[in-house]
Amino acid sequence: MNEELLAPGHDAADRILGCRGSAVFHNVDLWRRALPANGEPTWAFWPFGQAWMCRNLFDEYLFNQDAAYLSRIWPIMRDNARFCMDFLSETEHGLAPSPATSPENCFLVNREPVSVAQSSENATAIVRNLLDDLIQASHDLENLDEEDEDLVREAESVRSQLVETRLGADGRILEWNDEFVESDPRHRHLSHLYELHPSAGITAKTPHLEEAARKSLEVRGDDGSGWSIVWRMIMWARLRDAEHAKRIIGMFLRPVDANAETNLLGGGVYDSGLCAHPPFQIDGNLGFPAALSEMLVQSHDGWIRILPALQEDWHEGNFHALRARGGIQVDATWTDQTVEYALRCSKPTEITLNVLGLIWDVSHCLRISHSRDPSSVNVLRYIRYETLRTVFPSGGGRSAIFLMEKEIPAIFQ
DSSP: OHHHHHHHHHHHHHHHHOOSSOOBOSOOOTTOOOSOOSSOHHHHOOTBHHHHHHHHHHHHHHHHOOHHHHHHHHHHHHHHHHHHHHTEEEETTEEEESSBOOTTOOEEETTEEEOOBSOBHHHHHHHHHHHHHHHHHHHHOSOOOHHHHHHHHHHHHHHTTBOOOOBOTTSSBOSBSSOOOBSOTTOSOOGGGTTTTTSSSSSTTOHHHHHHHHHHHHHHOSOOSHHHHHHHHHHHHHTTOHHHHHHHHHHHTOBOOTTSOOOSSSOEEOTTSOEEOSSOOTHHHHHHHHHHHHHHEEOTTSEEEESTTOOTTOOSEEEEEEEETTTEEEEEEEOSSEEEEEEEESSOOOEEEEETTEEEEEOSSOOOOOOSSTTOOOOOEEETTTEEEOOOOSSSSOEEEEEEESSOOGGGO
């Protein structure tokens, strides 16, 4: 689809916005329409549809490490980067896409709702991540031509001038370029938290931004339409807040009468199991297992986190072959006393492993002495590419056994 969108995207960028590259508005259909829909700018003016999808395209490469796939998506990323860089304007705080919206949300001016601002966190975050991904992709690609190399240098220069995520006086992520009052403080969209998800700009490595994202989520509230409840669930999982994610699971699974009048709050599921939203949208059903997976395995911040958001009443369980970035697959089984887990990787690799909040560096020849009990010591014994095992003393907390295999069995490839 994204390959087919390049031609209409080029046309939209050139004829509507006077920019290079590819611009795809949000209302893409079977015929690969890239033009804006006829409607209010709060939902119709958003030329970053394909730039958004580039995040998912590159994320897939981070998981599969397939060089041929990366070469295939490079033209899509490249042409969207061209558009995004052309669409930037100088602002008080740096370069940003301008004008911009925060999809479907409004702020108040003279007590009237307004949707178009000088800039928005959502639009700027999309550009930040696209340029970061483009630069990272260029390091893994061979034989870039001179034009592509020039584009990467341009992206590096522009990226350093972009507005970074800003906080308001109340400690929340600023949704627009100024501290405007939202017309709906509990709006279902979380567009200004793009850096928390689907991006990786807000992580444990940026604790001040994590706290700002947490405050933003708290003010937005937990309820919403079906799919927006799942967005909240996945973001609380990214914040490693298991109990909050658990509460939202219960909200998503609320039974909703298919014949009852619905609105944009009070989402849940119909008797059929399909997500309740006016009108029905499949996003909630597809997003729910993704959110559950984020509670079990995360790898977006350079660490592999196993059970990062494990609920207290999930006393035992297991999962098999969940994928982590870097071409790694993860199995785990846990009880209240133990966690046993295995990683399968397609090539020799080094990782930083975090299990239930504990951090271990796992590299080619490394001894580890770290456990839940500071008075105890566990020793990691590494047999190259075969078995990696550590056993905690039985005094306190869960014990752990870790197995690492070199090759992914063909059945998983």
